[in-house]
Amino acid sequence: AGLSDRLVKEFVAPTLQVGLFKPPNELSAAVAMELLYFYALAHQTAFDVRWIKKRSIAELLIAPLAERLIERHNLDVRAKCFVRxxxxxxxxKKVTSITYADGAAGGEEKCLENVDAVVLALGAKGMKAVVGGSPKLAKACPELCKACSLNAIDVLACRIWLDKYVDTLEPANVLSRFEGLLGAGGTFFMLDQLQKDDEQLLWG
Structure with a gap:
């Protein structure tokens, strides 16, 4: 969608990995744009971009995109709806219908039948709610039940004690694009540089 492979590999993917701990292919366009807007584009002096000064991402980007999909592809967009x-x-073992609460109708419960497929673009909390209210789905897809047991996002924080001082350009930075990471990314913080005025408290 207008992004070069290099831009995705060297900027977009690492930024999303650090901000949301997920690669681009596992995130919705809306979530990715929100993260890039607040995490990256807000730093006007660091990026050559046009700053969005008025209205929101939803108004300027999501709404026009939805309108275009509706007009060109006959897409049915149902805003403020939550799957029950x-x-x-x-x-x-196929999905037959979806029951959802229509926020635009005061939370009225409605049913969408004759469903061909369902894409679950949900976080752990949303997955728990949907699977918890769908006993047949839970029985047919035990892997979703396992996903619901996760109480956090896929991120690990650890402190590594080095036996010598490591000089870095910055005391904190993003790391990615290493084959050993297998697609993951992260941020490192050199505490001995960030807290160099009180190393006794740092090292104990």
Missing amino acids: SIDVDDAT
Whole structure:
């Protein structure tokens, strides 16, 4: 969508990895744009971009995108709707309908039938709510139940004690694009540089 492979590899992917701990292919466009807007674009002096001064990402980017998809591809966009449950046929193990709360109608419960497929673009909390209200789905897809047992995002924080001082250009920075990371990314903080005025407290 107008992004070069180099831009994605060297900027977009590392930024999303550090900010949301997920690669671009596992994030929705809306979430990615929100993160890039607040995490990267807000630093006007560091990036050559046009700053959005009025209105929101939803108004300037998401709404026009939705309108275009509706106009060109006959897409049915239902805003302010929250899935309550997903029904699955016991015999075929396929989704048959979705029950959702329509926020635009005061939370009225509605049903969407004759469903061909469902994409679960949900976090751990949302997944718990949907699977918890969908016993047939939970039975048909035990891996979703395992996903619901996760109480956090896929991130690990650890302190590594080095046996010597390591000189770096900055005391904190992003790390990515190393083959050994297998697609992951992170941020390092050199505490001995950040807290050099009180090393006794740092090292104990």
